[in-house]
Amino acid sequence: MGSQMISENQIQTWLGNVLKVGIMVSLMLILIGAVFFLIQHGGESFENNIFITTNYDIDILKIWESKEFFSAIGMIELGLLVLVLVQVLRVGLLCYYYTMIHDKWFMLFSFFIMSVILYSLIWQ
Amino acid sequence: LTILAFSILLLFFSFLAGLLGSLTGLGGGIVVIPVLVALFKINLHFAMGASLICVIATSSGAAAAYLREGYTNLRIGMYLEVAAVIGALIGALLVGVINKDYLIVLFSGVLFLSAYLTLVRHEDKEQYRTSHPWASKLKLNGTYPHKHKTEQYHVQNAPLGLFLMGIAGMLSGLLGIGSGSLKVLAMDQALRLPYKVATATSNFMIGITAATSAGIYFNYGYINPVITFPVVLGVLAGSFLGGKILPRIHIRALRIVFSIVICLMAVQMLYQNFHG
Numbered sequence: 387m388g389s390q391m392i393s394e395n396q397i398q399t400w401l402g403n404v405l406k407v408g409i410m411v412s413l414m415l416i417l418i419g420a421v422f423f424l425i426q427h428g429g430e431s432f433e434n435n436i437f438i439t440t441n442y443d444i445d446i447l448k449i450w451e452s453k454e455f456f457s458a459i460g461m462i463e464l465g466l467l468v469l470v471l472v473q474v475l476r477v478g479l480l481c482y483y484y485t486m487i488h489d490k491w492f493m494l495f496s497f498f499i500m501s502v503i504l505y506s507l508i509w510q
Numbered sequence: 511l512t513i514l515a516f517s518i519l520l521l522f523f524s525f526l527a528g529l530l531g532s533l534t535g536l537g538g539g540i541v542v543i544p545v546l547v548a549l550f551k552i553n554l555h556f557a558m559g560a561s562l563i564c565v566i567a568t569s570s571g572a573a574a575a576y577l578r579e580g581y582t583n584l585r586i587g588m589y590l591e592v593a594a595v596i597g598a599l600i601g602a603l604l605v606g607v608i609n610k611d612y613l614i615v616l617f618s619g620v621l622f623l624s625a626y627l628t629l630v631r632h633e634d635k636e637q638y639r640t641s642h643p644w645a646s647k648l649k650l651n652g653t654y655p656h657k658h659k660t661e662q663y664h665v666q667n668a669p670l671g672l673f674l675m676g677i678a679g680m681l682s683g684l685l686g687i688g689s690g691s692l693k694v695l696a697m698d699q700a701l702r703l704p705y706k707v708a709t710a711t712s713n714f715m716i717g718i719t720a721a722t723s724a725g726i727y728f729n730y731g732y733i734n735p736v737i738t739f740p741v742v743l744g745v746l747a748g749s750f751l752g753g754k755i756l757p758r759i760h761i762r763a764l765r766i767v768f769s770i771v772i773c774l775m776a777v778q779m780l781y782q783n784f785h786g
Contacts, residue, residue, distance in 0.1 A: 394584070398577045401584075405574040409567065413743070420517075420739045428514030435513060441731035462735040466742075467728075469566050473721035480588060491648055495588050499718065502595040506602065506725030 397483045401476050408472030412465045419461030426458060474503050513736075520740035523549060528568070528748020533756060534768045535628040538745040539565040539687045540621055544775035548782060552737060554610050558686025559732035562724050564745040565688040569716035571746065572753065581710035583652045586665065586701065590711075593672045594679035594693075594719045601683025602726035608684070614783045617685050618776045624691035625769040637663075638702060644668035645701075654707050663704055670700040683723040686732075688716040 427437060437459070444463055481496035527545045531538035539561040546557035576582050605613070641651050645665035653660045665671075674696035682689040690712050697708035727733050 398582070398584070402574045402577040405570045405577075409570055409574075412567070413746075416739050416742065419735070420743070423736065423739075424514055424517060428512060428517070430513050432511045432513050432516040437513070437736040438516075438734065440734065442734055443731035444728040444733065459735050462739050466563055466733060466735065466738065469563065469570070470721045470724050470728075472570065473566065473717050477718060480584065492585065492588055495592050499588065499591050499595050502599055503718070503722050503725060506599055506722045507728070509603075509726055509729055 392483060392486055397479070400479060404472065404476050404479060408468065408475070412468040412472070415465030415468060416462050417465075419458045419463075419465060422458035422461065470503075470507070474500060474507075477503065517736075517740045520546075520550065520737070521744040524564075524741045524744025525748040526744075528564070528745035528750075529752045530748075530768050530772060531745070532568075532749040532752025534625070534765050534772065535691070536621075536624055536769065536772060537565070537688050537690045538568045538749045540624060540685075541772050542741060542745055543617065543686065544621070544772065544779045546737075546741070548775050548778045554613060555605070555730070555732045556734045556737050558605070558613075559727045559734060560686075560738040560741040562686040562720050562727055563733060563738050563742050565682075565686075565720045566717045566724065567742050567746050568749045569688055569690075569713050569720070571750065572713045573710075573717060575753075576710035576713055579710070580655055581706045582714050583650070583703070583707055583711050584714070585648065585652070586650050586697070586703070586707075587711045587714045589648060589650060589668075590671060590675040590693075590696075591715050591718055593676035594682070594715060595722045597676040597679025597681075598683040598719045598722040599726070601680035601685075602723035603683075605684055605726075605732075606730055611783065613685065614780060616681075617687075618780050620681055620685060620687070620689070620692075621776045622773055624689075625773050627691045627695055629766060629769060638666060639664065641665045642668045652707070654704055656704070661704075663702075663707065666702040667700045671696050674700055679719050679722075682716075682719050683726070686723065686727070688720060690716055 432438065477496055477500045481493060481500055484492040484496055523545050524542055527542040528538040531541035542564055543557045543561050546552040546560065547554055641664035645651055645668050650665045650668065651663065653662050675693065678689040678692040678696060681692065693712040693715060694708045697703045697711060698705060
């Protein structure tokens with residue numbers, strides 16, 4: 387850990403901040419979407435309601451194009467997605483850190499982990 | 511029952527599940543699944559999807575808090591996560607082809623095992639002076655704050671840890687849980703880490719493992735936003751409160767009672783599935 391480089395303590399602080407901000411943003415989106423959804427559909431009967439029985443297969447790559455995107459449900463979906471992307475971001479941050487300190491093994495580990503998460507997100 | 515009433519009930523019971531999950535040390539995800547299935551008759555796959563999202567949210571929150579305290583070992587976390595993400599990917603892909611009956615049986619087994627593990631855990635163990643060769647090569651050994659000074663720990667059996675973490679990851683993907691108890695078991699029993707380091711590092715890892723499964727779950731359509739939003743908000747609030755009051759609760763009996771309640775719900779879920 388050279389003095390010109392980022393220290394492990396610093397990276398821990400960054401990771402903590404990424405997590406905190408990420409959860410905040412995600413919860414905000416989910417909360418706003420939830421309020422709008424309940425205003426629009428809260429009065430409907432819950433029995434066999436289409437919203438509860440539907441299989442929402444969310445395609446990350448096409449989420450912007452889906453007809454639900456600009457709806458309350460779309461807002462909740464986006465919030466859930468942010469939560470997952472925050473995890474990619476923190477592995478990415480570690481990958482960057484290990485590259486900076488020239489730690490080959492851990493650069494490889496973090497890159498591999500990030501690739502597996504990204505693969506699972508685009509898997510069809 | 512209207513959607514609004516359903517959401518409020520779901521929020522309330524998820525809050526209780528998050529609180530109990532945090533107080534028993536079982537985790538919010540594993541507790542909320544029987545609540546959703548046994549109480550609300552929600553489709554198992556949707557319950558697993560909602561639980562998985564809760565797992566990401568609660569472990570991210572806890573990880574952020576732990577990172578400040580200096581217990582998390584990032585290197586051990588990333589090393590073990592290599593196996594955990596592979597396990598999670600395989601587990602999540604298998605969910606689409608495995609019969610729900612098997613999943614329910616497997617879930618109950620893992621829940622009973624986790625409850626047993628949180629009850630028998632013992633925190634003090636012998637100190638090792640040497641470490642496994644992989645641990646030295648990958649610089650996995652570390653220090654942690656203990657009784658106002660910094661103490662060193664030496665990592666044991668690194669390959670076994672990797673193997674157990676692969677299994678924990680697979681169960682996480684198969685069942686939509688964080689499998690925190692199993693992760694802690696692997697770090698506690700195989701790597702021989704101090705208990706606090708094992709819990710903090712496990713929390714750091716859980717969100718990453720769960721994110722891998724979540725990608726597949728999104729595609730299978732198991733993550734239903736309407737069911738998930740009350741569940742994630744409730745579980746997160748419950749776990750947060752649980753974390754606040756946990757240091758003040760030392761009664762082991764309470765933990766045992768809560769764990770029994772949760773296991774009974776799993777029995778109810780089993781019964782409902784095979785006789786209901």
